[in-house]
Amino acid sequence: MNKSHAMIFSAFLASPLAAPMAQAQGLNVYCPMSEDDCSSVLKAFEADTGTSSAFVRMGAGEVLARVRAEKDNPQAGLWLAGTADLFIQGASEGLLAPHASSGADRIKPGLKSPDTTWTPIAISPIAFFYSPEYLEELGKAPPQSWEDYADPAYKDAIVLTHPASSGTASVVLATLVQIYGEDKAFDLLKKIDANVLQYSRSAGALAQMVATKEVALSMSFTHGLEVAIERGFPIGVSFPVEGTGYELNSAAVIANAPADQTEAAKAFLDWVLTDAGQKALGKTHRESVIEGFVNPDLKISTADVKLIEYDAKWAGENRARLLQRYESDVRNGADAK
Amino acid sequence: MTTAPIPRPFSTGLRRIAADPWLFGIFMVLSLLTVIFAILPIASVLVQALRATPTETGSGLGILIERLSAPLIWRAFGNTLLLGASSALISTLTGFLLAFAMTRTPMRGKRTVHMIALLPVISPPFVIALAMILLFGRSGLITRELLGIRGANVYGFHSLVFIQSLAFTPLAYLNIRGMLQSMDSALEDAAATLRASQWTVFRRVTLPLALPGIFSSALLVFVKSIEDFGNPLVIGGSFNTLAVEAYSQLIGYFNVPMGALLASLLLVPSLLAFMIHRHWLAKRSYVTVTGKPTAQEIRLTARRVVWPLAAFCYLYVGLVVLLYGTVVWVSLTKIPGIDWSFSTEHYVRAFTDGLAPLGNSLTIALIAAPVATLAGLVIAYIQTRRRFPGAALLRLGTLLSFAAPGTIIGIGYVSVFNTAPLLLTGTITIIIAAIVVKTVQVGIEAGTNQLRQIDPAIEEAAMILGASNGRIFRRVTAPLLRPAIFTAMAYSFTRGLTTLSAIIFLVSANWTLITVTILNQVETLRMGLAAAYSVILIVIVLSALALLQVALGRGAKQR
Numbered sequence: 001m002n003k004s005h006a007m008i009f010s011a012f013l014a015s016p017l018a019a020p021m022a023q024a025q026g027l028n029v030y031c032p033m034s035e036d037d038c039s040s041v042l043k044a045f046e047a048d049t050g051t052s053s054a055f056v057r058m059g060a061g062e063v064l065a066r067v068r069a070e071k072d073n074p075q076a077g078l079w080l081a082g083t084a085d086l087f088i089q090g091a092s093e094g095l096l097a098p099h100a101s102s103g104a105d106r107i108k109p110g111l112k113s114p115d116t117t118w119t120p121i122a123i124s125p126i127a128f129f130y131s132p133e134y135l136e137e138l139g140k141a142p143p144q145s146w147e148d149y150a151d152p153a154y155k156d157a158i159v160l161t162h163p164a165s166s167g168t169a170s171v172v173l174a175t176l177v178q179i180y181g182e183d184k185a186f187d188l189l190k191k192i193d194a195n196v197l198q199y200s201r202s203a204g205a206l207a208q209m210v211a212t213k214e215v216a217l218s219m220s221f222t223h224g225l226e227v228a229i230e231r232g233f234p235i236g237v238s239f240p241v242e243g244t245g246y247e248l249n250s251a252a253v254i255a256n257a258p259a260d261q262t263e264a265a266k267a268f269l270d271w272v273l274t275d276a277g278q279k280a281l282g283k284t285h286r287e288s289v290i291e292g293f294v295n296p297d298l299k300i301s302t303a304d305v306k307l308i309e310y311d312a313k314w315a316g317e318n319r320a321r322l323l324q325r326y327e328s329d330v331r332n333g334a335d336a337k
Numbered sequence: 338m339t340t341a342p343i344p345r346p347f348s349t350g351l352r353r354i355a356a357d358p359w360l361f362g363i364f365m366v367l368s369l370l371t372v373i374f375a376i377l378p379i380a381s382v383l384v385q386a387l388r389a390t391p392t393e394t395g396s397g398l399g400i401l402i403e404r405l406s407a408p409l410i411w412r413a414f415g416n417t418l419l420l421g422a423s424s425a426l427i428s429t430l431t432g433f434l435l436a437f438a439m440t441r442t443p444m445r446g447k448r449t450v451h452m453i454a455l456l457p458v459i460s461p462p463f464v465i466a467l468a469m470i471l472l473f474g475r476s477g478l479i480t481r482e483l484l485g486i487r488g489a490n491v492y493g494f495h496s497l498v499f500i501q502s503l504a505f506t507p508l509a510y511l512n513i514r515g516m517l518q519s520m521d522s523a524l525e526d527a528a529a530t531l532r533a534s535q536w537t538v539f540r541r542v543t544l545p546l547a548l549p550g551i552f553s554s555a556l557l558v559f560v561k562s563i564e565d566f567g568n569p570l571v572i573g574g575s576f577n578t579l580a581v582e583a584y585s586q587l588i589g590y591f592n593v594p595m596g597a598l599l600a601s602l603l604l605v606p607s608l609l610a611f612m613i614h615r616h617w618l619a620k621r622s623y624v625t626v627t628g629k630p631t632a633q634e635i636r637l638t639a640r641r642v643v644w645p646l647a648a649f650c651y652l653y654v655g656l657v658v659l660l661y662g663t664v665v666w667v668s669l670t671k672i673p674g675i676d677w678s679f680s681t682e683h684y685v686r687a688f689t690d691g692l693a694p695l696g697n698s699l700t701i702a703l704i705a706a707p708v709a710t711l712a713g714l715v716i717a718y719i720q721t722r723r724r725f726p727g728a729a730l731l732r733l734g735t736l737l738s739f740a741a742p743g744t745i746i747g748i749g750y751v752s753v754f755n756t757a758p759l760l761l762t763g764t765i766t767i768i769i770a771a772i773v774v775k776t777v778q779v780g781i782e783a784g785t786n787q788l789r790q791i792d793p794a795i796e797e798a799a800m801i802l803g804a805s806n807g808r809i810f811r812r813v814t815a816p817l818l819r820p821a822i823f824t825a826m827a828y829s830f831t832r833g834l835t836t837l838s839a840i841i842f843l844v845s846a847n848w849t850l851i852t853v854t855i856l857n858q859v860e861t862l863r864m865g866l867a868a869a870y871s872v873i874l875i876v877i878v879l880s881a882l883a884l885l886q887v888a889l890g891r892g893a894k895q896r
Contacts, residue, residue, distance in 0.1 A: 034861045035854075035860075057857060062842070069751035070762065073755045075762055075763055156490065163589070165584075200570075204860040207862055208674065212470075212474075212476055212675065213475070213476045214470060214475050227861060232675065232676065233675060234675060323590050328409070331575070
């Protein structure tokens, strides 16, 4: 190595290491929605209130892990979206700062948060979806019941996400337990597990696999399916007659964040429940939590869909226990495929 | 490691320090950095393995036994070992055959084979998995359309081993090629002169001399393979490994103690393998580079040897081209798997609004790669040439950080570097540190292998002629390490561009990285765009490697 090499080396070492990354002006947000969705909601927030923001996109479970790891010196003020279960867990660990959103009383009675540590912002029902061509080959009608997924005809023709790494699957788990009772729900899950080809980490991969006829059936939140239909994926959507659960999307202020972060995060929680905020969230294909507010941007009609009275608080408190039972009864009970 | 044929005159640690105060200073700084950036963060996560969750009662040991009795753990443990051993075996064998054909036979198309053999070092997990599914899945172009197989199952152990072996073969190939290239051919020539058959030369001379490279490659692949969690999650089917379970426990079940326990279990086989490796190597000498003039020439020309080797290389290259060609093809179709019409829209989109993350990733990789390479080579030098007291700490620290799953490093970094006095979160330093710490071991291994071949007498000669230690390292040792520099640079640069699991906890709002962007495209069903980003990434990495090769080659001529 000659002198000029050495100089390049030291220039590399010296310049950027000393300087911190450009700090975001305004609100820092951790957001588990898709990048498009995070960005469109936060842009609308800025357009309406003038508060700029920057977000980091990661999985909902990863947001919780990161907020927990950073709790002595939080780097972000707002946790935007993700199922209420995770917020209940976060609140129980003291990671969230209470704030009563000024729009909280507009929320539909069944969807209200029991306290002020987190605020419901939108809901997404769980839907069945299928490849019409694959079903035709199997000679099957679109699924109408949770029990259809246990039909041996679908052996290795179902793809799901794992409840430990996906909001969809953990809501499905809690929904089945709330519909069938715990023991019967686990019996059903065992039968479904026998049909599952793969537990995917990526929710996006599910729609891709159904659309390309890798598998016949899967389940997803409606907002994901709206995107798939918009992209031109050949999939069909149906709902269970027994009723379906939903993701109660929430948001919260992260505890102990710097004062300006906290203020901006509180302002966001107030804004998101206004008509303007709900309209912006509607662009993410989620349904409104506000009484009488209809999202005009949806292609999948959920007017006739039976929603169960999903108990998010119960789901949050029992999440760890149900997951452990799922792991020991369902995944280990089945022979290794 | 007694690689020196001449016994060292100094034996006590203190005298070694006195002889090399500057080098000892560097050693102290490196050790301190290793403690801060490797041992501390990992330890901060691992101590939690002994902590009780609110639902548990009892003290440390009882809880530990209780947790260790879960059958889940041991099945995952067995799976992990099986996966690591299979991937290590296949990658190392493939890497060796490639490297041997490249350095010892007059095979045609070497330059092309070399470039394509390096491709899998960039394997954006979701995109390669998609290519596999499109080719070999149930509606796969090869399985269903070409072979007429219905219900082919691409998920599970076999695919996982395939993808991992493919992804880690470049590492083994580069490492072994470095060894074979710099091996002084005088011994092989002497054996041939003594009328040993080509097979005997290979079996009794070449292969034994290449063993350190082979074993260290197997070791690197083993450790990387069991630590990897992206591929098992995407294509492993219901094949569980410790890394996946640790991730699920930490992120999905909120069970930090269990996740930490699984992660510590993961470290056990890796550390054990490293210790066996060191112990075994310590007994042998591999010095072949003695400074006497030699002519490196290709000596294997028998057709019955060259042709099968060449056929193997072309087959391997064909497989890589098939998979990566599929990625290119996916990037040029409207909706992959659904609407196969040709379209350049994904590239247009990638170049209009996706360049910032690419720039960020490049900046980070460009800083991390030289730092990791330099640190790795200096550590290798200290460990093989100057055995300072306390070197074990340095070895353990770098080893731990290489063997620990990215998730553990990420969470450990956030916990340790989020408060004063080590407040680093939100800075670019923390991301670079994570990448350096995750990749420095490759430089250490490659450097150590190369240094074992070089007779310390060359350096001693320079010293007698009055050269300073720094000058010896720059003018004598470093030039001889060129293949190791290439291996370490290539590896840390590509990992810098493609790592995800550790940095997902470290990225801050203004620093989106390209891997995160690719994952986002997969999530929003833009597989074509994800593939387009991957293709751009591949082009960048290949150009960088070509540039590096030219730069190192030119350095050789100037000397």
